[in-house]
Amino acid sequence: MRAVVYTESGDASVLDVVEREVAEPRPGEVRVRIVRAGVNPTDWKFRAGGMGELAFPEIVPGQDGAGVVDAVGEGVDTFAVGDRVWTMLAQHTRPGGTAQELVVLPVANLTPLPDGASFDVGASLGVPAVTAHRALTTSEDGPDRLAPGAMAGLTVLVAGGAGAVGNAAIQLARWAGATVITTISSDDKAVLATAAGAQHVVNYHDGDTVEAIRAVAPDGVDIVVEVAPAQNLRLDVQVIKPRGTIAIYANNGGDDVALSVRETFSTNARFQWVLLYTVGDAALRAAAEDITAALVDGAFGVGEEHGLPLHHYPLTETALAHAAVEDGAVGKVLLEVTDAD
Incomplete structure (x- = not known):
């Protein structure tokens, strides 16, 4: 599978697109095929070293994403293969974020994406x-x-x-x-x-x-x-x-x-x-539930008609996407990671 990685702090040129082995979910984890990944200011700030030393030898950036469950680990009964989900804090305490085709995450980092909500909006929610x-x-x-x-x-x-x-x-x-x-x-x-x-x-x-x-x-x-x-x-x-x-x-x-x-x-x-x-788990879960309820009500959207223009980049142009956010792009920058189908 394709993944975007960096092994040192620096400008967007430190980002590389590489091939990596597909990881299997462990107990309590879910593997998600990412369709869209969001790019946030924290992504480039982490990459640039503004948050201190790199926490892992190799990092896949990206806290936010949306996609489809690809596999579930032992003991997982809240998600099934084929479920649509959005991610939260995917790269917080782990080396692998959403700028890759397949990501393995604990169930606590995932929330069901309502059928009426696009992957674009799902990838725009987390941060x-x-x-x-x-x-x-x-x-x-x-x-x-x-x-x-x-x-x-x-x-x-x-x-x-x-x-x-x-x-x-x-x-x-x-x-x-x-x-x-x-x-x-x-x-x-x-x-x-x-x-x-x-x-x-x-x-x-x-x-x-x-x-x-x-x-x-x-x-x-x-x-x-x-x-x-x-x-x-x-x-x-x-x-x-x-x-x-x-x-x-x-x-x-x-x-x-x-x-x-x-x-x-x-x-x-x-x-x-x-x-x-550093927000507590209860507050994060409450936020995920309330935001999803707003999606179900049709009260939350993205795109120019909702006041948030979208800027799409293919996964291979993640460096350009990071640079756009760093330069203050108005709207939401998203990576097209895999096909929606």
């Missing part, structure tokens, strides 16, 4: 949608699970609504009944955020952003889904409702933030850090 779910479900006055009506009466501010996590947060929050405000940087991105379902779109280059948000939410927003705290945290503090949550899942724009203690603690706000690799 972005699970991150978004976590950001939306840790607030003191908010829900710990998402479902229709779970966020009724709540207002969510999504920073960067044209990004993959921002897009997922908008779609999931709207499905759960929230009012969604999002900030973007251009008219083109405003179109994408609106397509995702945001009712209120604020271009932070035009006028007073705090005033524009407060015009929609005079009492403040309940949850902020934040991608760039170094740039936005002061704004977030000015618009958060008492006991609200600012959920921070990335460090776009810089690592360092400065907080005014008096200005900050007067809100009773919660700062929630979101990194999937």
